[in-house]
Amino acid sequence: xxxxxxxxxxxxxxxxxxxxxxxxxxxxxxxxxxxxxxxxxxxxxxxxxxxxxxxxxxxxxxxxxxxxxxxxxxxxxxxxxxxxxxxxxxxxxxxxxxxxxxxxxxxxxxxxxxxxxxxxxxxxxxxxxxxxxxxxxxxxxxxxxxxxxxxxxxxxxxxxxxxxxxxxxxxxxxxxxxxxxxxxxxxxxxxxxxxxxxxxxxxxxxxxxxxxxxxxxxxxxxxxxxxxxxxxxxxxxxxxxxxxxxxxxxxxxxxxxxxxxxxxxxxxxxxxxxxxxxxxxxxxxxx
Amino acid sequence: xxxxxxxxxxxxxxxxxxxxxxxxxxxxxxxxxxxxxxxxxxxxxxxxxxxxxxxxxxxxxxxxxxxxxxxxxxxxxxxxxxxxxxxxxxxxxxxxxxxxxxxxxxxxxxxxxxxxxxxxxxxxxxxxxxxxxxxxxxxxxxxxxxxxxxxxxxxxxxxxxxxxxxxxxxxxxxxxxxxxxxxxxxxxxxxxxxxxxxxxxxxxxxxxxxxxxxxxxxxxxxxxxxxxxxxxxxxxxxxxxxxxxxxxxxxxxxxxxxxxxxxxxxxxxxxxxxxxxxxxxxxx
Amino acid sequence: xxxxxxxxxxxxxxxxxxxxxxxxxxxxxxxxxxxxxxxxxxxxxxxxxxxxxxxxxxxxxxxxxxxxxxxxxxxxxxxxxxxxxxxxxxxxxxxxxxxxxxxxxxxxxxxxxxxxxxxxxxxxxxxxxxxxxxxxxxxxxxxxxxxxxxxxxxxxxxxxxxxxxxxxxxxxxxxxxxxxxxxxxxxxxxxxxxxxxxxxxxxxxxxxxxxxxxxxxxxxxxxxxxxxxxxxxxxxxxxxxxxxxxxxxxxxxxxxxxxxxxxxxxxxxxxxxxxxxxxxxxxxxxxxxxxxxxxxxxxxxxxxxxxxxxxxxxxxxxxxxxxxxxxxxxxxxxxxxx
Numbered sequence: 001x002x003x004x005x006x007x008x009x010x011x012x013x014x015x016x017x018x019x020x021x022x023x024x025x026x027x028x029x030x031x032x033x034x035x036x037x038x039x040x041x042x043x044x045x046x047x048x049x050x051x052x053x054x055x056x057x058x059x060x061x062x063x064x065x066x067x068x069x070x071x072x073x074x075x076x077x078x079x080x081x082x083x084x085x086x087x088x089x090x091x092x093x094x095x096x097x098x099x100x101x102x103x104x105x106x107x108x109x110x111x112x113x114x115x116x117x118x119x120x121x122x123x124x125x126x127x128x129x130x131x132x133x134x135x136x137x138x139x140x141x142x143x144x145x146x147x148x149x150x151x152x153x154x155x156x157x158x159x160x161x162x163x164x165x166x167x168x169x170x171x172x173x174x175x176x177x178x179x180x181x182x183x184x185x186x187x188x189x190x191x192x193x194x195x196x197x198x199x200x201x202x203x204x205x206x207x208x209x210x211x212x213x214x215x216x217x218x219x220x221x222x223x224x225x226x227x228x229x230x231x232x233x234x235x236x237x238x239x240x241x242x243x244x245x246x247x248x249x250x251x252x253x254x255x256x257x258x259x260x261x262x263x264x265x266x267x268x269x270x271x272x273x274x275x276x277x278x279x280x281x282x283x284x285x286x287x
Numbered sequence: 288x289x290x291x292x293x294x295x296x297x298x299x300x301x302x303x304x305x306x307x308x309x310x311x312x313x314x315x316x317x318x319x320x321x322x323x324x325x326x327x328x329x330x331x332x333x334x335x336x337x338x339x340x341x342x343x344x345x346x347x348x349x350x351x352x353x354x355x356x357x358x359x360x361x362x363x364x365x366x367x368x369x370x371x372x373x374x375x376x377x378x379x380x381x382x383x384x385x386x387x388x389x390x391x392x393x394x395x396x397x398x399x400x401x402x403x404x405x406x407x408x409x410x411x412x413x414x415x416x417x418x419x420x421x422x423x424x425x426x427x428x429x430x431x432x433x434x435x436x437x438x439x440x441x442x443x444x445x446x447x448x449x450x451x452x453x454x455x456x457x458x459x460x461x462x463x464x465x466x467x468x469x470x471x472x473x474x475x476x477x478x479x480x481x482x483x484x485x486x487x488x489x490x491x492x493x494x495x496x497x498x499x500x501x502x503x504x505x506x507x508x509x510x511x512x513x514x515x516x517x518x519x520x521x522x523x524x525x526x527x528x529x530x531x532x533x534x535x536x537x538x539x540x541x542x543x544x545x546x547x548x549x550x551x552x553x554x555x556x557x558x559x560x561x562x563x564x565x566x567x568x569x570x571x
Numbered sequence: 572x573x574x575x576x577x578x579x580x581x582x583x584x585x586x587x588x589x590x591x592x593x594x595x596x597x598x599x600x601x602x603x604x605x606x607x608x609x610x611x612x613x614x615x616x617x618x619x620x621x622x623x624x625x626x627x628x629x630x631x632x633x634x635x636x637x638x639x640x641x642x643x644x645x646x647x648x649x650x651x652x653x654x655x656x657x658x659x660x661x662x663x664x665x666x667x668x669x670x671x672x673x674x675x676x677x678x679x680x681x682x683x684x685x686x687x688x689x690x691x692x693x694x695x696x697x698x699x700x701x702x703x704x705x706x707x708x709x710x711x712x713x714x715x716x717x718x719x720x721x722x723x724x725x726x727x728x729x730x731x732x733x734x735x736x737x738x739x740x741x742x743x744x745x746x747x748x749x750x751x752x753x754x755x756x757x758x759x760x761x762x763x764x765x766x767x768x769x770x771x772x773x774x775x776x777x778x779x780x781x782x783x784x785x786x787x788x789x790x791x792x793x794x795x796x797x798x799x800x801x802x803x804x805x806x807x808x809x810x811x812x813x814x815x816x817x818x819x820x821x822x823x824x825x826x827x828x829x830x831x832x833x834x835x836x837x838x839x840x841x842x843x844x845x846x847x848x849x850x851x852x853x854x855x856x857x858x859x860x861x862x863x864x865x866x867x868x869x870x871x872x873x874x875x876x877x878x879x880x881x882x883x884x885x886x887x888x889x890x891x892x893x894x895x896x897x898x899x900x901x902x903x904x905x906x907x908x909x
Contacts, residue, residue, distance in 0.1 A: 003668055004698030016695025019688070020681045027683050030460045038470025045477040046327070052483035053331035053346055065334045099377040100568070101679045105740075108642050109696035110667035116696075182303035186312060193320045202323060207330050277646040280585050283639065379678070567726050568682035 013111035014119040021089075021123025035081075035131040040138050043077035046202045047143055064237030067145070069203065071233050072225075074139030076201035079221055079228075081131040082163060083195065086170030089124040090117055092188050094177035104283040113269040114262075117171045147232045154247060155231050161254045162224030168261030169220060175268040179276040181284070200225060204242035213244060220257050223250040288389040292397020296366070300401045317358055317409035318416050324354055324482060325421065342422030345520035348513055351423055353481040353505050355413040359406040360446050360481075360501060361472040366402030367450030368471075370395050371457040375566060382566040392552055395454050399447055427512045435511045438534060442504035445541035449501075451548040455555035458565065475501050485524035493524055500540035507533045573656045575748050575781035576618045576641055580650035583611040583636055583805075610636040612805035613650065618783060618798075623774045625796030626785040627899060633805040634785040635674075638750045641783070642672050655747060668697070670748045673741035675734070675756025682726030686717060689725050690740050697744040704743060711739040715765060731762040738766055742773065749773075751784045755791065763791075771795055789895040799895070801902050808902045816898045825891040826871060828861040831883040838877040839863065844870030858886060865890075 004012070025031060050069045054062060094117075097103040106116055139145050149155065173191075176184040198212075199205065199221035205213045206226075216222045227250040229236075230243050244250065276282040301309055328347045332340075341347045374381040385391055417423040427435060453471060475481065478492060479501040485493050496502045502525075510518055510530050525533065559565050585608045610633045618624045628634050639645040641654050643663040651658065657665040680689040687708055694704035712718040715735040720728065728736065734754070741749055751770065755763040774780050786792055792799050793813045800810040809816060836850045836859075844867030851860045865871060871890075878885060 004700075009698030012695045012698050012700075016692045019692055019695075020684055023688065024681065024683045028460075034470050038473050041470070041477045042473035045473065045482060048477070048483045048487050049324070049327055049350065050331050052350075052487045053328065053334070062334055066331075069330065069334075096377055100379075101674075101677060104639075104642075104644055105672075105679050105693065106696065107644055108667060108670070108672060109693075110664055110698070111696045186303060190312060190316050190319065193316075193323060197319070197323045197326065203327050203330050207326060274646070277644065280583075280645055283644050568678075 009110060010112045010115035013109070013115040014122060017116050017119025018123030019119075021120065022126060025127050031127055032130075035127050036134040039077065039081065039131055039135060043073060043135055043139070044143075046073045046077070061237070066237070068233060068236035068238055070143050071139075071145040071147075071236065072200075072204055072229055073202050074135065074143060074145050075229055075232065076225060077135045077139070078132045079162075079225055080196070080201055081128045081135065082166060083201075083221060084192075085121065085124050085128040086166055087173070087188050087192060089128075090120045090167070091170045091174040092177060092185055093120055094174050095181055095185050098177070098181065098283070099285055101285075107273070107282060113175075113273065114171060114266060117174050118167075121167050121170070148234055149232065150234065151231055154251070155228065158224060158227045158231065158247060158251050158254065161251060161258055162220050162228075165220035165254055165258035165261050166224070168258055168265050171265035172261060172268050175265070175272040178269070178272045179279070179281055181281075195219060195221070198222065204229070204238070206242045206244055217244075217253065218257070220254060220261070223254055223257075226250060227254075288393050289397040289400070292394045293400035296370075296398035296401035297404070300405055313405065313408050314412050317355075317413040320358075321351070321354060321413050321416065324350055342424070345517040347421075348423050348517050349484065349509065349521045349523075350482045351417045351421070352414075352425075352509050352513060355410050355417065356442075356505060356508055357472075357476065357481045358409045358413065359403065359443065360449075360475055362402045362406040362409070363399050363443070363446045364450045364453055364472055366399045367395055367447070367454040368457050370398045371454050376568050379566070379568070385565055391556070392451065392549070395451060396447055399450055403443060403447075424514055424517065425512050426514055431511050434534075435508070438504065438507045438511065438537070441534075441537055441541050442501070442508070445500040445504065445537070445544050448541065448545040448548040452544070452551045455548070455552035458555045458559035459562075475499065478502070480505060480523060480525075484521055486522045496524075498540070500537055500544055503533050503537035503540060507537060573620065574617045574653070575620045575622065576616070576652070576654050576783065578614050578616045578637075578640075578650065578652045581611055581614040581616075581637075581640065581647050581652050582609070582649045583633075583640060583645065584609050584648045609805050611640070611647075614802075614805070614807055616800060616807060616810070618781060620779050620781055621774065622797050623771065623782045623784065623795055625792040625799040626783065626802060627787075627789070627792055627799055627895070628785070628802035629903060631804075632802045634802060635752055636805075637802070638672065638752050638783065638785065642670060642750055643667060669746060670750065671741045671744050671746040672750040672752065673737050673754050675753035677734070677737045679737065679740075680725050683724060685722050685724055686728065686732075686736050687712070687721040690736060690743055693740045694743050699744060707743050707745070708739065711742055714769060715739060731758050734758055735762065735766070738769070742769075747779060748781045748783070751782060753786055754784070755786070755788065767791060767795055789899065793895050801899060803903045809898070813895055816895065817893045819898065824865045824868060824893070826861075826863045826865050826874065827889045827891070828863070828874075828878070828885060829858050829887040830861065830878050830885050831859070832857050833859045833861075833878065833883050834881050836861070838880070839874060842870050842873045842877060843867070845874070859883075 047070050050066050050073070054066060058066070094103060097106065107113075140147065173184075173188065176187065180187075196202065198208070198216040199219050200208070200213075200216075201221070204226075205216060205222050208216065213222070223244070226244045227247040230240075230247050236242075245253075273282065303309075304312070325341065328341060328344070328350060332344055332347070371381065374384065384394060414425065418425055478488070478496040479499050480496060481501075485496045485502065488496065506523065506525050507530065510533070528536070556565075587606055587608055612633075614633075614637065616637075626634050626637065636645065640647055640652050640659060643654075643659050643666055646660055651660070653659065654666045655669045657663075659666060679693075681692075684692065687705075690708050691701070691704055694708070695701075699707075709718070709721070712721055715738065717732060717735050717739065720732055725733070725736070734757075738754060741751070754770075755766055758766070770782060770784070774782050784792070784796065796813060798810065798812055799816060801808045801816075809819065811819070832852060832854075833850070836848075839845070839848060839850075839861070844865065846864035846866050848861060848863040850862075852858075853860060863874060865874075875885060
């Protein structure tokens with residue numbers, strides 16, 4: 001049998017690694033409750049924060065603004081599903097693979113590490129998408145947000161490019177787990193909230209100030225969320241006060257970020273794998 | 288056994304890095320977590336009152352204190368749940384611990400003890416940040432300190448009891464550590480008046496909140512450490528009940544959850560043993 | 572000649588960090604907790620293509636470290652190593668397409684998947700077409716007696732079944748070089764035998780297939796391996812065929828015979844190629860028990876001739892050869908289990 005070429009090998013590897021995720025999801029259904037019902041509770045909590053700050057008899061302007069914020073929370077909550085998938089179901093998964101002894105078998109195989117991580121991401125996409133969709137549907141029907149889909153192609157483009165950039169960033173984080181164990185896991189835990197903060201998952205990022213928002217734009221979710229909010233809520237209670245750059249410009253920047261993060265991911269995976277092999281940590285369990 | 292389990296929990300939580308780095312991490316993490324609420328409150332105050340002075344906002348103080356003490360809830364619930372999942376899936380030591388003559392229930396409580404300690408550090412750091420950086424006004428008389436400590440002990444008992452319920456459930460579920468760790472605290476986050484008063488919820492939501500001990504725990508803490516003038520400005524939905532009543536409700540609901548945790552834990556443990564899944568691995 | 576694997580002055584040193592503890596001070600005896608560990612010390616080893624090569628050593632000798640270097644999971648500290656002619660430090664992708672590894676006591680895979688699915692998944696990491704992979708898996712499952720467990724979830728497999736699954740995972744990619752790190756660890760007799768037989772046949776019946784086997788079981792190394800290296804504290808102490816290794820320690824064979832009562836033992840004493848011997852008459856059973864140290868095995872036929880010439884019948888005969896364990900103990904100074 002002739003050896004498979006680079007593309008065929010890695011496509012097969014990607015599907016191979018995604019398989020356990022897909023099958024696991026159909027064989028153990030408790031995730032449905034954890035990934036659909038429970039996340040809505042957190043989203044609802046954030047929605048109610050905004051409502052709690054309203055004065056006793058709010059005027060229509062205030063109500064419109066709070067409704068806009070609720071819309072931002074719902075969109076942010078939708079993206080949260082993907083960010084958490086990146087952080088916990090892809091990046092830090094390598095730590096657990098090391099613990100159970102799979103990592104050394106993966107590292108020994110000729111597939112690309114990005115195919116391995118991509119497989120994890122693709123495999124988890126079903127559960128993640130279910131969670132994201134549930135959040136969006138609940139947002140529309142329970143919290144009464146009104147979405148405007150005037151440019152569906154642009155929305156889809158922004159969404160997918162954001163995801164690619166986000167997953168590229170996640171692959172970069174994943175490389176840390178080749179060298180480190182619990183340090184990397186705790187770093188992921190540490191990063192979770194600041195990323196929510198800097199990317200404006202639950203509030204408009206421009207509230208952080210122009211300078212901070214520009215700096216935070218290096219995180220793909222920042223511009224992705226802003227663009228999606230602009231496209232889905234073209235007229236909000238704030239007008240365009242809290243919107244950042246135009247969706248088209250943000251999409252262009254996201255394309256660059258996606259390319260940069262994917263390249264950085266490849267480089268960091270290679271570099272940290274070599275470092276881990278040099279220090280003998282690639283297969284060390286219970287670090 | 289409690290002591291050994293607590294020691295093990297502490298080792299696992301703390302020995303992943305140098306002590307200095309661990310200290311920095313223990314400070315940064317809770318502060319980072321609080322920042323989102325700070326920003327959200329800032330935006331909300333800006334809209335609502337045009338005056339985003341967080342230090343003067345009773346609602347912000349209410350939210351901040353609730354969020355600070357909620358660290359216990361999230362940390363302990365996650366810790367209890369994770370004991371089963373990590374010992375079972377990753378370290379694969381659960382069978383050896385389980386079949387030893389120790390009381391497994393006590394073992395989990397012991398393991399959760401380190402989470403309580405770390406949560407205490409995190410809560411203290413968060414409160415200090417609120418006081419010094421955000422000018423939140425906290426005050427407690429010396430007479431209230433024993434009462435505060437008593438409320439803390441009862442509250443932590445109830446949190447540990449809920450954690451044990453979760454631990455029992457985790458015997459029967461696949462590895463969903465993060466989904467559950469985020470989701471179950473989310474339930475309490477929404478219904479227990481953590482970051483907004485109960486009165487903001489619809490009627491049925493308020494009824495759910497009134498059945499949960501964490502609601503009374505946080506209410507009691509707020510009444511003990513926030514100035515009464517600030518408490519009065521927030522319509523919590525529990526104004527009709529005095530502090531003694533709140534504490535009594537806390538005691539009763541804690542006792543109920545404690546009994547529930549024992550029953551649920553025993554039942555789920557039995558079901559897991561019957562199905563032979565105490566030491567199953569489901570990692571995917 | 573291209574060797575399957577080759578190492579030149581291969582050295583691997585691990586730095587050990589002292590244990591961190593937030594509450595206690597660092598141990599004053601830093602040397603107890605820290606300090607470098609030389610796992611491989613200037614190892615020079617060549618394994619030919621088509622060889623079934625054994626590596627024996629006590630715990631901590633460096634066997635697994637050597638395998639990890641050759642499997643591209645660990646970089647050498649100094650020296651070099653080559654697998655199928657490719658450098659383990661620089662040409663990893665070329666090596667990975669040609670190798671596989673199975674360890675004893677492996678817990679890889681996912682509990683929710685079936686046996687077949689798990690193996691299929693690993694085959695995809697080597698780019699094997701699904702159809703080909705499934706055919707190979709089914710064939711191997713039949714061979715290893717695991718076919719009736721193909722649709723059973725991995726978490727329900729017994730230890731032996733799990734290890735068979737691991738072995739199938741190793742073979743399904745049809746590697747040129749297979750590294751087996753104590754593959755029969757903890758397995759029962761039948762399971763171990765199945766695995767050993769398959770491994771030997773796999774090497775013998777296919778061209779250019781090489782196996783590097785590490786084991787604690789002397790019998791396994793003696794039975795299976797063309798050559799054996801003995802390693803201790805990161806150094807190769809001896810390397811040769813099992814037979815030559817046994818000869819190295821100059822331990823003679825011992826022959827024990829139970830024969831009809833001999834009239835005289837003098838003829839036996841005069842045979843060339845024997846050392847000391849002793850005899851004991853058992854009058855009750857009408858036998859003589861002889862214990863003869865044989866220096867030259869060709870003397871055995873002379874012994875038997877000398878016995879039968881006296882009209883005596885040989886009722887039983889037992890020959891005890893020096894074992895690989897004897898070799899090991901003489902080299903290492905302790906048993907494998909010590």
